[in-house]
Amino acid sequence: MFDELTDDELFTEVLRRRAAGEAIGPPLGALCERWARPARYVVSKIQASYGRGSPADADELYQDAVGKFLARGLEQFRGVSEQMPGRSASPKTFFLRIVKHVAIDFYRRQREDLAPAVADPEDAPEESPSEVARAVDVARRREERTEAQEVYWQAFARLQREHPKEAGAWELYHHQDVEDHEECARRLSISVVNSYKRVSRAQAYLRLYLLDLMKEEGRE
Amino acid sequence: MTEALSRYQALSARLARGGDLVGDSLEVIGDVLRRGERLGSQGVEEALRSLGRGEVEAWLRARSSEALQPALLRAAEEAVEVALGEDAAEAELWRGSALEGLSARDRAESAARAMTAWESLHGPLEGEAARMRTDFLEGLGRLDDALRPRARWFIPLNPQRRVERDLLDESERSRAWWYGERADCDDLLATLGHRPASPSAHLDACPLCREDLARSGVVEAPPRRHLDADALWRFDMGLMSEEEREQVEAHTRKCLDCAQAVLALEEGEAAIEEVLEEDELPGPGARPSRAPAPLRRPGAARHPEHREVLEERREFRVVLVRERQRARLLVQPLTGRAVTAAVFLTPGKPSLKPQQGPEGLQFELGLAGGRAAHLTVQVGSEVLERDFSF
Numbered sequence: 364m365f366d367e368l369t370d371d372e373l374f375t376e377v378l379r380r381r382a383a384g385e386a387i388g389p390p391l392g393a394l395c396e397r398w399a400r401p402a403r404y405v406v407s408k409i410q411a412s413y414g415r416g417s418p419a420d421a422d423e424l425y426q427d428a429v430g431k432f433l434a435r436g437l438e439q440f441r442g443v444s445e446q447m448p449g450r451s452a453s454p455k456t457f458f459l460r461i462v463k464h465v466a467i468d469f470y471r472r473q474r475e476d477l478a479p480a481v482a483d484p485e486d487a488p489e490e491s492p493s494e495v496a497r498a499v500d501v502a503r504r505r506e507e508r509t510e511a512q513e514v515y516w517q518a519f520a521r522l523q524r525e526h527p528k529e530a531g532a533w534e535l536y537h538h539q540d541v542e543d544h545e546e547c548a549r550r551l552s553i554s555v556v557n558s559y560k561r562v563s564r565a566q567a568y569l570r571l572y573l574l575d576l577m578k579e580e581g582r583e
Numbered sequence: 584m585t586e587a588l589s590r591y592q593a594l595s596a597r598l599a600r601g602g603d604l605v606g607d608s609l610e611v612i613g614d615v616l617r618r619g620e621r622l623g624s625q626g627v628e629e630a631l632r633s634l635g636r637g638e639v640e641a642w643l644r645a646r647s648s649e650a651l652q653p654a655l656l657r658a659a660e661e662a663v664e665v666a667l668g669e670d671a672a673e674a675e676l677w678r679g680s681a682l683e684g685l686s687a688r689d690r691a692e693s694a695a696r697a698m699t700a701w702e703s704l705h706g707p708l709e710g711e712a713a714r715m716r717t718d719f720l721e722g723l724g725r726l727d728d729a730l731r732p733r734a735r736w737f738i739p740l741n742p743q744r745r746v747e748r749d750l751l752d753e754s755e756r757s758r759a760w761w762y763g764e765r766a767d768c769d770d771l772l773a774t775l776g777h778r779p780a781s782p783s784a785h786l787d788a789c790p791l792c793r794e795d796l797a798r799s800g801v802v803e804a805p806p807r808r809h810l811d812a813d814a815l816w817r818f819d820m821g822l823m824s825e826e827e828r829e830q831v832e833a834h835t836r837k838c839l840d841c842a843q844a845v846l847a848l849e850e851g852e853a854a855i856e857e858v859l860e861e862d863e864l865p866g867p868g869a870r871p872s873r874a875p876a877p878l879r880r881p882g883a884a885r886h887p888e889h890r891e892v893l894e895e896r897r898e899f900r901v902v903l904v905r906e907r908q909r910a911r912l913l914v915q916p917l918t919g920r921a922v923t924a925a926v927f928l929t930p931g932k933p934s935l936k937p938q939q940g941p942e943g944l945q946f947e948l949g950l951a952g953g954r955a956a957h958l959t960v961q962v963g964s965e966v967l968e969r970d971f972s973f
Contacts, residue, residue: 400916401858404941408854412847455862456855460819463851467844468812512806538808539830540837564667567775570799571663571736577798578732 365393373397374454395429398455402428402462409466416470424469428462514580518572526568532561533569587746591618598626601633608634609642609701613693616700617755631701639701639708642694643715648722651688652729655761658684659736666739666772682743685761688726689747692759695720727760734764735795738772741765768792775799807834810841819848858941893971898922898962899943903973909950910973912958915943920962927957934959948973 365373368390376390403421410416440457523530535541535550536558548558595615612630615622661681668674698716702708708716737744748762756763765771770783771792786792810818810831817823818831835842893912894901899922902913914924914937925934926946937944948956953972960967 400943401855401941404858404939405851405854407939409847409851412850413843456859459855459858460851463848463855464812464816464819467815467847467851470847471840471844511801515801515806533805534808537805540807540833560669563776566802567663567667567772569802569805570775570795573799573802574735574795575733 365390370394370397370455371453391433394454395432395458398458399425401455401459405459405462406466409463409470413470415473420469424466425462427469428458428465431461431465432458514573514576515569517576518569521572521576522565522568526565529561529565529568532558533565536562587743587750588621591615591622591750595622595625598630601626601629607690608638609694609697610690611693612700613695613697614690616696617693617752618750620752621750627700628704631697631704634701636705636708636712639698640712640715643712643719646691646694646719648691648719648726651691651723652726654684654687655726655730658682659730659733662737662739663772667776678740678743681737681740685737685740685744685747688761689759691723695723731760731764734760735768735771737761738765738768741767741769765791771795807838809838810834810844815844815848818845819852854941861941893958894960894967894969896962896965896967898965899960901958901960901967902942903971905973910948912946912948912956912971912973913940913942913944914946914960916962922960922962924958924960927959928954930957 365376368376373390373394377387377394380387380390402425406416406421406424410420440454519530519533522533532547532551535547536544541547541550544555544558544562547562548555551558553561591614594611597611598615608630612627612634615624615627619627658681661677661684664677665674665681668677698708707713744762744766748756748759748766751759751762768785768789768791770785771789774782774786774792774796786796814823814831818828823831831841831845835845889905891903891905892900893903896917898916898918898920900913900915900917902915904911904913912926914922916922922944924937924944924946926937926948927934928948935946935948937946939945948954955970955972957970958967
């Protein structure tokens, strides 16, 4: 029933129905169906960029993107259109950008977990016991690293609350990759000596907070 | 040692004189009891015998072990400032205040000890008083469980803590974590801010210090603040401030993962532009749209194309696209069914290699102009075979 409408007309219909409190599923579904092929093309380019992925991933990512577009895309589209006229250009462009981001996010998160794609599962070699043990060890180390980083960010949040000046210097020096006290001092409008002291104090407090948190969370 | 010892000797002398101990009787008696090896026990029993049940109960009503927790937490922060502070006079102020926090915990311990001694002389407390005593002791236990593992915070007070520890009777020392725990780990706190090139003999030998340094090692190579999904979106949409964009650039110079994400953004954007350019082309495959022309990157100029539909079936459409002197063939699926196709330029030679594009399968035919090819398309059991010129 929507075949005769252009993308923009269909999108306008979605917005009209939404404003009127009517069901938006049918026109939005028709729009997303219309955009399925270009969306998969965009996903394939992201897959190529990361050197991994499969058609099954592409289907899943497309569904995720549709979900995001339905959940918050309409409001976000309006917001971006108002803030950056031209950047979102059309609902289709906006949807494809959501697809792009969903795919990048997926492959970034999966980067360490996914092995390079094997064309044919039959070709996949069986893993030897030592390889399995190594994989388990790698997974355990990854989990420990992730946990350590979680505690680290909690400790840093406490530093921000209790010693904001030290946290600011630490943030600049380490998290924002400045790693130069002269540059830190310039950006914070303090002396180089003070920059050095703040970073040093931040490190001492962070260690103490980390050790406290590890105890509280039973990681000792 | 002398100053602290003199203080306790003065308390012991008060007991021996049988002086008035109003208010802090239990604490003073306990202070002397817990240091009996040094101070002796003169006057202790007399003081305990003269202490009435009402006075003990009044002490219990006025004290709360819960109130000690904030005092000790504050003392911990103050103690660390003794080591990390810049000004010596200020450091002394922090030291005095922090030691007062530890002293408060120690006096509570003395009162508990004196109460036990008092009960052995007068008989156990009963009823509400017994409940208050139990609550008080259990509260101290909870406090110690929570704060004993944080004893490292008090390391900057170690010279004073060691003196206090050494004045206690041997049997009291292990309980008095506020004076004894980590009392010899002086090198640790200086090391927390800067790891020295070569660790001290203590750091080498002390398993607790080694463990603390190992467990908190993540701060020596702190995780970077990566571009998360939200930041990447704001970066892509141009919603970041100039300063934020500079931070992204600085970060991506050093972080491979985020640099890859930004590269993927660009490649994805190029794909979107390709898709949008296809939309703009007049032809049977393009949908009419009244949308404004999308932004195109400089240099992405489009060449005029000519499209010709060679075949249109229910399941697919075949389009010949001519652009400048070159030609390509599109096989566009029109339903969800899988479409396979082959294009043969020369009989007996392999098919051209298809590419998956935004509009379906695409065959690059090369230079156009009076050339012929053979096309095969299959969808399920339906097969199209035909020749075409380009």
